[in-house]
Amino acid sequence: MIRFNGIDRLLYSPDTVPHRGNLRWGLVTNNAAITATGILNRKELLKNGWNITRLFSPEHGLTAQAADGEKQGDTTDPLTGLPVSSLYGDRFAPSPEELSSTDGILFDIPDAGCRFYTFLWTLTHVMEACEKAGKPLVVLDRSNPAGLSPELAEGPFLDEVHCSSFIGRWSVPVRHSSTLGELALYFRASRLQRLDLTVIPCENPPAWPVTDPLLCNWTPPSPGIPEPVTALLYPGMGLLEGININEGRGTTLPFRIFGAPFIRSAELADDINALGLPGLTAIPFSYQPAWGEWANQWCQGIQWLVTDARQLRPVSAMLRVIRLLQQIYPAQLAQRKYVTNANPSGEGHLDRLLGQPDSWKKIENGSLLPQTNLQEEWAAIISPHRLYNVPQ
Numbered sequence: 001m002i003r004f005n006g007i008d009r010l011l012y013s014p015d016t017v018p019h020r021g022n023l024r025w026g027l028v029t030n031n032a033a034i035t036a037t038g039i040l041n042r043k044e045l046l047k048n049g050w051n052i053t054r055l056f057s058p059e060h061g062l063t064a065q066a067a068d069g070e071k072q073g074d075t076t077d078p079l080t081g082l083p084v085s086s087l088y089g090d091r092f093a094p095s096p097e098e099l100s101s102t103d104g105i106l107f108d109i110p111d112a113g114c115r116f117y118t119f120l121w122t123l124t125h126v127m128e129a130c131e132k133a134g135k136p137l138v139v140l141d142r143s144n145p146a147g148l149s150p151e152l153a154e155g156p157f158l159d160e161v162h163c164s165s166f167i168g169r170w171s172v173p174v175r176h177s178s179t180l181g182e183l184a185l186y187f188r189a190s191r192l193q194r195l196d197l198t199v200i201p202c203e204n205p206p207a208w209p210v211t212d213p214l215l216c217n218w219t220p221p222s223p224g225i226p227e228p229v230t231a232l233l234y235p236g237m238g239l240l241e242g243i244n245i246n247e248g249r250g251t252t253l254p255f256r257i258f259g260a261p262f263i264r265s266a267e268l269a270d271d272i273n274a275l276g277l278p279g280l281t282a283i284p285f286s287y288q289p290a291w292g293e294w295a296n297q298w299c300q301g302i303q304w305l306v307t308d309a310r311q312l313r314p315v316s317a318m319l320r321v322i323r324l325l326q327q328i329y330p331a332q333l334a335q336r337k338y339v340t341n342a343n344p345s346g347e348g349h350l351d352r353l354l355g356q357p358d359s360w361k362k363i364e365n366g367s368l369l370p371q372t373n374l375q376e377e378w379a380a381i382i383s384p385h386r387l388y389n390v391p392q
Helices: 006-012 041-047 096-100 119-133 180-190 228-242 265-274 314-328 349-354 359-365 374-385
Strands: 025-028 052-057 083-086 104-107 137-140 197-200 257-260 280-287 299-306
Touching: 006 041, 006 137, 006 197, 025 041, 025 119, 041 052, 096 119, 104 119, 119 137, 119 180, 137 180, 180 197, 180 374, 228 299, 228 314, 228 349, 257 280, 265 280, 265 299, 265 314, 314 359, 349 359
Parallel strands: 025 052, 025 104, 052 083, 104 137, 137 197
Antiparallel strands: 257 299, 280 299
16 A cells, blocks of 8 residues: 655645745755655656755765765765765755755755664754744654554663764653654654744555565665565664674674674574564574674674564563573673764764663663553653654
């Protein structure tokens, strides 16, 4: 079934944005942002009379294929000839000069549904810049591949005092079970009340994870999220970026496998399966990543088989797995630096991912689990800004 996103509703009902033909628009986007018929959004907007004068690209660039954390420069779009300003280079927000050449900003980027996936924070920087410049912002909403049901939310919440960064600026759960449009409404209400914000909702987004790409009109938002099941695993598997375990980067199965030279695959798979993780089975797996952690070295580890997408709780599962690894391999397992354009030193990456100081010790002593009342607390916060009917 083809699902219509905000871009489709905007194209079919242009009156949702008054006086659009008389305005100059900037567009924050990448090549993953297509219409329901598979056309790049910027091409279809121009075809339908939108005066797009500048493009802005997030992490991974306009192509959505640049390496994780790699600095992106300004460029020119070969499709439209429009200038492309990078929001993952020397700055994370449009400059005042760039905004002065536009009358408003459109934002349309598919998301992965995880707090440390950076497109959400690009949105917040754009929101701040638009509020300061007095420019209207239109968010074209898209579904969340990790699901929208409140019971899917997983923490912890972000400690803004100690752990605010470009992979988590403001306090939301790791798995927030919301769309970018809903989060934009929440942040406007709680932080940016003067922002002229319009959110164009998508049509009946699925409340539960959809792992079949044919059923969700899937396009990969970045190289590390090639398929919907990867997006489902990512809020948990992404935590491995903070320790010396390869998370599948450098292979054809990013975030679906993990390993290291010091792991014993068969024994670890048995130990993980003994945990009884809902919706997951661990299969012994050996591989050699071409890049990333343990590049060009044989790693033993596991491959995940997702047996029930509705029951899977990826963050809770991986917190338990990392704690198990700490217990089995206390001399070999360690935190690692993860260098990115937003964090050149690479320091403190695990704390930034989890949004908690001393996260290594908190995993070790089990204090991050269980996450009692988190779903209820988050539901109460986000409910006034919900755009869709989802199970309560």
